[in-house]
Amino acid sequence: MRLFKFYAQRTGLSLLSLFGAITFIFFLTHLMPGNPIIAKVTMATPDYIEQVTRQLGLDKPLHEQYIDYMSNLVQGDLGKSWVTNRQVADDFRDRLPASLELAIYGTILSLAIGIPLGILAAVNQDSWLDHITRVIGSIGVSTPAFWLGLILIYFFFFKLEWAAAPLGRLSMKFTSPQEVTGMMTIDTLLAGDLAAFKNSVAHVVLPAITLAFIEMPIILRITRATMVDVLNQDYITTARAVGLPYRRIVLQDGLKNSLISILTIAGLIFAYLVAGSLLVERVFSWPGIGLYTFQALTNNDYAAIQAFIILTTLLYISINWIVDILYGVVDPRVRT
Amino acid sequence: MNQSEALGMGGGKGSGAARDLKTHSSAPEWWLTLRSHRTVMLGIVILTIMVLIAVIGPFVVEGDPLKTNLKANRTPPNAEYWFGTDEVGRDIFVRVIYAIRLDLMLVLVIAGIATVLGAGLGLLSGYVGGTLDQVIMRITDIMMAFPGFLLAIAVTAVLGNNLRTVVLALGFAYAPVAIRLVRAQVLTMRDSQFVEASRAIGTPGWQIMSYHLFPLTLSILLAQASLFLAWSVLDVAGLSFLGLGIRPPTPELGSMTAEGAEFIVTGEWWISVFPGLVIMLMALAFTLLGDGLRDIFDPRHKG
Amino acid sequence: MMVDNNGKLLELQNLSICLDTQRGKVDVVDRINFTVPRGVSVGLVGESGSGKSMTALAVMQLLPKAASIAGGRILFQGEDLTAKNDDEMQKVRGFKISLIFQTSKTALNPLMRVGDQIARVYVQRLGLSKKDAWEKTVELLGAVGIAQPDRRARSFPHHLSGGMAQRVMIGMMLACNPRLLIADEPTTGLDVTTEAQILDLIRDMRAEQGITLMLITHDLGLVAANCEQVGVMHAGHIVEYSPVRALFYDPKHPYTRMFLSSIPRPDRAELSESSMVGQAPDPYHLPTEGCRFISRCPERMERCSQPVPWVKVDEEHQVFCHLYQEAA
Numbered sequence: 001m002r003l004f005k006f007y008a009q010r011t012g013l014s015l016l017s018l019f020g021a022i023t024f025i026f027f028l029t030h031l032m033p034g035n036p037i038i039a040k041v042t043m044a045t046p047d048y049i050e051q052v053t054r055q056l057g058l059d060k061p062l063h064e065q066y067i068d069y070m071s072n073l074v075q076g077d078l079g080k081s082w083v084t085n086r087q088v089a090d091d092f093r094d095r096l097p098a099s100l101e102l103a104i105y106g107t108i109l110s111l112a113i114g115i116p117l118g119i120l121a122a123v124n125q126d127s128w129l130d131h132i133t134r135v136i137g138s139i140g141v142s143t144p145a146f147w148l149g150l151i152l153i154y155f156f157f158f159k160l161e162w163a164a165a166p167l168g169r170l171s172m173k174f175t176s177p178q179e180v181t182g183m184m185t186i187d188t189l190l191a192g193d194l195a196a197f198k199n200s201v202a203h204v205v206l207p208a209i210t211l212a213f214i215e216m217p218i219i220l221r222i223t224r225a226t227m228v229d230v231l232n233q234d235y236i237t238t239a240r241a242v243g244l245p246y247r248r249i250v251l252q253d254g255l256k257n258s259l260i261s262i263l264t265i266a267g268l269i270f271a272y273l274v275a276g277s278l279l280v281e282r283v284f285s286w287p288g289i290g291l292y293t294f295q296a297l298t299n300n301d302y303a304a305i306q307a308f309i310i311l312t313t314l315l316y317i318s319i320n321w322i323v324d325i326l327y328g329v330v331d332p333r334v335r336t
Numbered sequence: 337m338n339q340s341e342a343l344g345m346g347g348g349k350g351s352g353a354a355r356d357l358k359t360h361s362s363a364p365e366w367w368l369t370l371r372s373h374r375t376v377m378l379g380i381v382i383l384t385i386m387v388l389i390a391v392i393g394p395f396v397v398e399g400d401p402l403k404t405n406l407k408a409n410r411t412p413p414n415a416e417y418w419f420g421t422d423e424v425g426r427d428i429f430v431r432v433i434y435a436i437r438l439d440l441m442l443v444l445v446i447a448g449i450a451t452v453l454g455a456g457l458g459l460l461s462g463y464v465g466g467t468l469d470q471v472i473m474r475i476t477d478i479m480m481a482f483p484g485f486l487l488a489i490a491v492t493a494v495l496g497n498n499l500r501t502v503v504l505a506l507g508f509a510y511a512p513v514a515i516r517l518v519r520a521q522v523l524t525m526r527d528s529q530f531v532e533a534s535r536a537i538g539t540p541g542w543q544i545m546s547y548h549l550f551p552l553t554l555s556i557l558l559a560q561a562s563l564f565l566a567w568s569v570l571d572v573a574g575l576s577f578l579g580l581g582i583r584p585p586t587p588e589l590g591s592m593t594a595e596g597a598e599f600i601v602t603g604e605w606w607i608s609v610f611p612g613l614v615i616m617l618m619a620l621a622f623t624l625l626g627d628g629l630r631d632i633f634d635p636r637h638k639g
Numbered sequence: 640m641m642v643d644n645n646g647k648l649l650e651l652q653n654l655s656i657c658l659d660t661q662r663g664k665v666d667v668v669d670r671i672n673f674t675v676p677r678g679v680s681v682g683l684v685g686e687s688g689s690g691k692s693m694t695a696l697a698v699m700q701l702l703p704k705a706a707s708i709a710g711g712r713i714l715f716q717g718e719d720l721t722a723k724n725d726d727e728m729q730k731v732r733g734f735k736i737s738l739i740f741q742t743s744k745t746a747l748n749p750l751m752r753v754g755d756q757i758a759r760v761y762v763q764r765l766g767l768s769k770k771d772a773w774e775k776t777v778e779l780l781g782a783v784g785i786a787q788p789d790r791r792a793r794s795f796p797h798h799l800s801g802g803m804a805q806r807v808m809i810g811m812m813l814a815c816n817p818r819l820l821i822a823d824e825p826t827t828g829l830d831v832t833t834e835a836q837i838l839d840l841i842r843d844m845r846a847e848q849g850i851t852l853m854l855i856t857h858d859l860g861l862v863a864a865n866c867e868q869v870g871v872m873h874a875g876h877i878v879e880y881s882p883v884r885a886l887f888y889d890p891k892h893p894y895t896r897m898f899l900s901s902i903p904r905p906d907r908a909e910l911s912e913s914s915m916v917g918q919a920p921d922p923y924h925l926p927t928e929g930c931r932f933i934s935r936c937p938e939r940m941e942r943c944s945q946p947v948p949w950v951k952v953d954e955e956h957q958v959f960c961h962l963y964q965e966a967a
Contacts, residue, residue: 013477020478025490125704138375138627142619144570146577147593147612150600158603165601235748237740240701242760242811243733246725252759253748272483279574283597294578297493309490 007325014321021313025306026069073310079303083296088307092289097182098169099281099288103273104183105204106211111266114216118223118262122231123250133220140217149210149283156206164202166284171199207284211277215269222265226258233257264323271312271319376628382621390437399430401587410604420606422595428610431587436614438582439589442503443568443618449507451561454514455553459545461515462522469519476512484509485571492580502581506571510564517560521553555633562626569619589615647714648819648851649675649698649736654711656693656702656875665922667693669875669931670711672949675819675868680845680852682862682883684898685872688922691855692740694872695823699738700728715819733764737812741824744804747796754780754792757811764815775814783810784840802833806840813844820845823855838865859899863887868955871895874920874931876947881956891958893936930961938962 072079078088121133149166156163164171169184176184177191185204188197230236231254239249277290285291289308296304405425413420419428461472479487488505495501525531526549534544573590575581582588584595589611596607656668668690675681685691696702698713700720713720715736720728732738740746748756754776761772773792780788783806796804805825812820822841826834842865845852854866862869862883869886871879871894879892890896925931929944936943942961950963 016474017478020474024478135375138620138623139616142566142570142616142623144573144577144590144593144612144615144619146574146597147608147615150593150597150608150612154600154603154605154609158601158605234740234745237701238746238808238811239748240729241699241732241738241740243729243731243764243815244760245729245763248763253751257748257750278489279577282578293489297489298579300493302493305490305493309486312486 010321010324014317014324017320018314018317021317022070022073022310023066025309025313026066078307078310081296081301081304083299083301083304088303091292091304092307092311095287095289095292097179098184098286099277099290101169101183101185101204102207102211102277102280102286102288103270105185105208106215106273107266107270109208109212110215110219110269113212114219115223115262118220119227119250119254121220121224122227122254125228130224133224137217137220140213140220143213145210145214146279146283148213149207149280152206152210153283162202163206164199166206168285168287169200169203170196171203174199207280207286210280210283211273215273218265218269219262223258223262226261227254230254230257260327263326267319267323268316271315373628373631375624376632379621379624379628382617383625386436386440386618386621389433390440393433394437397430397433399427401426401431401434402585403427410599410607412604413606419610420604422592422607423599426585428592428606431592432589432610432614435587435589435592435611436618438587439569439572439615439618442499442572443565446503446506446510446568446572447561447564449504450510450514450564451557453507453511454560455518455550455557457511458515458518458553459522459549462519463526463541463545463549472515472519476515479509479512480516484567485574488571488575489578489580492575497580497583499581502572502575506568510567514557514560514564517556518553521556522549525549525552556630559626559629559633562622562629566619566622566626569615569622573615646677647674648677648716649673649853650714651694651698652712652714654694654697654713655709656690656697657707657709658693659705659707662923666709666925666927667706667875667922668697671872671875671877673870673877673880675851675853677818678849678851679868680854680866682854682856682866682869683872684856684859684862684869686857686898688874689872690875691872692823695738695740695821695853695855698821699732699736700725701732701738733760733812733815733817735817736819736821737815737817739805739808739812739820739822739825741827744796744799744801746808747799747804749796752793752795753799753807757792757807757814760811760814779810779814780807783807783844784836801829802837805829805833805837809837809840809844813848813850816848817850819853820850821853821855824857825854826858826861827856841865859887871898874922874925876931876959878932878959879957881953885953885956889956891952891956891963892932892960893938893962894932897935897937930959 076089078092080086081088081091084091117133117136121130124130153163153166157165170176170188174193174196177187177193177196180187180190184200185197188194188200227250231250236249236253239253240246277286277288278294279290280286281288281290282294289311293304293308295301296308403426405421407425408417408421409423409425411417411421411425417427417429419432422428422431457472461469484506487509488502491505492498492501531544531548534548572581573588573593576583576588576590577594579591579594582591584591592611593608593615596604596609596611599605599607651671651673653670653672654668655666655670658665658667671690671694673683673694683691683694693702693706696706697708698715698720700723702708708721711721715731720731723731747753754773757776757779758769758772761767761775762769765772767775777788777792780792785791785803785806791799791803796807799807809825820841825841826837829837838861841852844850852865854862856862866883869881869883870877871886871892873894879886879890879895881891886895887899890899920931920934926933926944928946930936930939930947933939933943940961942964945961947959947961948964950958950960952958952963
């Protein structure tokens with residue numbers, strides 16, 4: 001029963017945050033002086049302005065606009081992109097799988113490197129290994145993602161010709177497979193098209209590494225910090241006192257008790273990757289929502305930009321909420 | 337948004353906790369401690385170089401950052417053009433020098449806004465408490481829900497693509513982190529005997545906050561400010577890479593990197609690599625400094 | 640093949656432990672000599688900070704990172720434990736020597752069920768199957784006096800009371816039948832009734848399994864009730880070592896006397912007035928040679944700043960004091 005109360009509280013808070021954020025975005029856009037369309041369109045005749053104003057509903061009183069805005073959102077109507085001339089929601093739906101694929105690979109890669117390194121650093125505190133991981137962490141956190149992407153392209157595409165050209169997910173000469181999961185790598189494999197599969201891997205490898213490089217130092221740090229904390233606890237001493245081998249203890253008790261914190265961060269990072277993909281997708285011309293939004297920015301495609309912000313906010317708050325729920329599941333103390 | 341920010345925010349999930357605070361030490365002691373941290377010293381060294389470049393660079397270096405020379409465009413680094421030239425033949429080295437100055441000024445303003453806001457609201461929120469505190473906390477909660485980078489994008493898209501918007505947006509976006517930090521400190525000290533005594537003799541609240549509480553938050557605030565600087569470097573560069581904020585032909589590290597992006601595939605690496613390298617060094621310097629300061633002032637946070 | 644050490648199960652020879660703190664190095668334990676004969680329960684008493692817990696951890700080679708053994712040997716059944724690396728020690732822990740310490744709730748992993756924490760000892764150290772291990776665990780929990788053991792085994796540590804948690808610990812530590820059980824403040828923080836129960840439990844399990852007990856505590860009453868031999872520890876030194884009766888009826892060392900007089904005696908009408916004088920010495924400013932009780936000792940002499948002799952006053956009674964030099 002108490003568990004239910006905990007969940008209800010968390011959900012309530014999340015919804016409140018979501019509501020607050022969306023309202024904030026609304027006010028941001030609608031209270032600003034000046035007509036937003038005029039700001040965008042250069043060659044506007046008064047008639048045209050009036051027409052579009054009526055079209056966008058901007059001549060209605062503020063509270064009516066707000067209600068329209070909210071009801072549209074709830075129905076999933078994110079407006080229309082004047083660049084693609086389609087519903088923004090549809091554009092997003094089309095492009096989301098690409099971003100997801102990248103984010104998934106990036107996260108997996110960074111967890112695969114970050115967690116083991118973090119464990120090693122924690123177990124061998126203050127050793128040379130520990131210091132190196134700290135250095136890697138600091139450098140990783142300071143490296144601009146877009147620059148790293150460019151460097152990787154230069155070395156692995158231009159010089160070594162190992163990776164594919166940074167022009168999307170699949171070279172022109174291949175046909176896209178039937179979309180099953182939305183992930184190019186998996187779909188080509190499922191379709192049995194090995195050449196296309198190899199090609200898709202060659203395309204995804206550099207952007208995934210770029211994303212992983214960004215995320216990895218954070219995973220590394222949080223793993224190390226949490227593990228150090230956990231390994232200092234009394235129950236670790238108990239386990240050792242009973243004669244359990246240290247290696248086992250680190251992996252059983254150490255990891256188990258650290259996992260929550262690590263996963264929390266991983267979850268937040270995943271959300272960031274989908275959102276922050278703006279930079280990486282631009283560099284690699286990866287057809288995901290990041291590139292879409294970048295193009296929207298360049299073209300002042302207002303509805304698309306707003307949709308991106310809303311969706312990202314939704315994503316963040318959702319991930320936070322999921323993490324809260326997971327805390328309740330994983331840590332029995334929270335339930336009491 | 338950048339990874340450094342995510343790190344700070346990730347830690348924020350549980351870190352409303354009180355922190356122990358070292359009282360003021362005499363100058364030589366903190367200098368000695370600082371010196372013993374090699375990474376921090378490295379950060380300081382890099383920073384000093386950057387500041388020097390920013391301040392005297394444009395006077396010492398000959399050349400116009402805006403001058404184009406189409407005949408010499410896309411030249412690789414050589415004796416004449418140390419960093420090579422870009423698409424329209426501008427000297428990249430000179431542009432980088434000017435860009436450092438511009439970026440340093442920008443990030444100082446941004447970090448300044450965030451720190452001042454953070455300190456002010458944090459002090460208020462922590463000391464006054466009550467509904468004001470609750471309101472501020474809810475707002476910071478919402479704002480911390482998503483990163484400064486995205487907030488800046490949202491704001492510039494709407495309010496106009498200019499420098500002022502970017503600076504304000506980032507400054508406001510980072511502030512919640514400082515607010516939380518300062519507030520946590522204030523909460524630990526609010527009920528100390530010292531404050532009680534001051535209140536008892538009638539010292540007005542604002543005096544207690546500014547003269548007694550604020551100096552005690554200074555050390556941690558400075559460490560955080562350094563991290564703000566690091567985040568700003570990356571975020572400003574990222575934004576201008578996307579075309580927001582600074583626009584060409586003004587030399588700015590992020591936009592310069594963007595200009596060179598299309599030439600990487602044809603092997604003309606210098607146009608992007610040098611500006612990007614400087615971005616990284618700047619961010620690294622601030623990060624090392626901030627982390628080091630945080631280690632010194634709050635050793636529990638190690639790792 | 641175990642080398643027997645003349646019936647001495649555990650022997651500390653000139654053991655020193657050094658602690659590296661922010662303010663400098665501290666000799667928390669300075670060249671102590673201490674013996675636990677087989678089958679004889681020995682107590683180690685002292686105030687907090689005297690170094691007794693560190694000694695226990697040192698025997699198990701579980702000293703915290705900042706502490707290290709600065710000298711001397713720890714002989715268990717004749718074998719020097721200080722010469723072993725962690726893998727070798729790991730075989731000793733739980734099997735030959737077990738350690739119970741005081742903070743029971745935090746001493747158990749809060750995210751693991753109680754039963755799992757015990758069962759894995761059976762699985763990993765005795766090679767039992769998971770099923771057998773669980774059965775034995777439930778059995779063990781019953782043996783240590785926990786009601787509804789199969790239900791309790793499935794619960795998490797924070798559901799347990801202090802007494803129950805301590806019983807779980809005892810069970811866990813005795814699961815592999817060690818020869819020596821070191822109990823460091825096993826009942827601190829428990830109420831009097833539970834304390835009595837826990838001690839009874841320890842006594843029963845000892846008798847059942849033939850375990851030798853080394854009891855570390857600040858409570859002389861516990862020592863009186865549970866031990867045959869006792870060592871008194873002060874500021875990293877063992878100042879007196881004698882049979883329990885001898886200690887109570889004929890304490891030799893001034894510190895022991897002061898310690899004893901701090902206990903309110905129920906057989907007298909009034910509380911003893913001469914309680915502890917002054918505070919424990921500052922660990923950062925201890926004399927490197929000579930007696931560390933010198934600042935509080937009512938009988939200090941000139942000689943006391945000289946290296947202190949370990950004097951055999953009686954058959955089993957030894958003192959670390961200049962006062963008894965002549966009697967040696």
